[in-house]
Amino acid sequence: MTNMSKNISNKQDQTVLGILFSSPWIIGFILFFTYPIISSLYYSFCHFDIFRPAQWIGLGNYKELFTTDPYFWQSIWNTIFYVVLRVPLNIIGSLLLAMMVNRSLRGITVYRTLYFFPSLVAGVSISVIWMWMFNPQYGLINSFLRGIGTEGPLWLGSIRWSKPSLVLMSLWGIGGGRMILYLAALQGVPKSLYEAADVDGATGWSKFVHITIPMISPVLFLTLIFEVIGSFQVFTEAYVMTGGGPLNSTLFYNLYLYLKAFVDFDMGYACAMAWILCIAMLALTILQFRLARKWVFYAGR
């Protein structure tokens, strides 16, 4: 009897304790997430410049975005172009690198470290380094190309090359966290699977397609989700390196949103943009989870 009442009081205690221990997050969730997200939705239906009170205009912002704002569509095009180019190249690059360093070779950890390190350089630093790398006259890349007898493009200064330049720069980080994750996943694939395939006379490629890819697919999927979300957020590089140019060719969605909000102070308009982005990202993530059923393989499920 006493035992039972003790159990019950324990349970009650833990509900209180659970809320108590999670309270920092709960308060932060209300203050920095729920309240802002709801008011952001409200502002998106308003004309709001923060100096005067918000003024309800219904679907006005959305109508303007979809029908009359050419920069909105251009920023969407730029962002999708960048994401579609960057995501597969980064994931394939990291996977190739992980397979390379997944060997029992003396000193292999030195190479892993060497490939990993550039991924730590981010934000403004990486932008400044690569602005200089891409410099058309005196940069390292074009100096090298001149050395082998061709003239390189203007890179960041060319409408055609500005986005691919930023993608190329992003590849500098393929040896980072993603490579480490893939390496761990590759090392977790049971050797017996490959040995069985060898007995059946399987080629290297078919082992890769039928064993390696399915076995590491959960990790591939996880990194794909985060890489897509991360790529859509591209901002600092464009702000520092190109300012959105030349001719708006690197005016990415978040850069345009920032300019609308904090340069034009068209906050309602920017909130509408943020909500469109949010819904697009959620839809894309849900779609990826749906598609995952077709290609992601969970052992033991």
Place this chain on the structure above:
Amino acid sequence: MQEDNNFMSNNAKKIAGKASLYLIYTFIGLIFFLPFLWMLSTSLKAGGEIFVYPPKFIPTEPRWENYVKAVRAIPFLIYFRNSVFITVMAIIGTVLSSSFVAYAFAKLKWRARDKVFFIVLFTAMFPMQVTMIPVFILYKNLGWLDSFKPLIIPYFFGGGAFNIFLMRQFFLTIPESLSEAARMDGCSDFGIYWSILLPLTKPAMITIALFTFLLTWNDFMGPLIFLSTKEKGTLALGLAMFVGQHGTEWHLLMALSVLILIPVVIIFIFCQRYFVEGITMTGIKG
């Protein structure tokens, strides 16, 4: 004899294969490292030497005074102090609050726990742009703009979904019997969290501290939006401003970039294994 020959050539093939493998790996490593060498070499060149073709990797005479010039070109020491302060405070906030909150999800049994934890993870899916503008207005009304508060205080409220998740995973690996034994001895839950679990999860805390360090040290958008007085800037902000004002003084720009990278290099050298362990941890349980 025939067999012997075959064996020899096989062995030679093996060695040649290994050697070419090393060659390829080193070559790729060199490509990864070239931007760093290029940055270092430019930072030590004279102003005129930068614009020479073909470029030389080793400057005729290393100009260490570039670093002095670079530090004087912006309020470097003030920015450095600001960056260090913001980073350290953000790390303290993240480590303390994410572990505290994770305790509720890993070690306590309460009714809505799993539902709440799902919401925690769900918030990670939202781009920060959705909340950015109302949060800006909130800080404006609180009088927090142009202070470090917006860059520090939010970290004390859970430290982000990712870190809570990571901490919870670490807590789950610690056997329940340990907390039970302490509870028998009359230890409170706060006591269990503070004096039993925290000391055992040092590697996790270091990992989270490292991730937070990289995030805040490199953060650009936060300082850009929330800070406006020049003397309140961070290093990242100062470097970006310098690009706008002195975009062609590449030797000084590279010197500043080197200086911003030095703390990252030092911390990486000392904490390498925590990076790898932390990253692996997130992937396997994810």
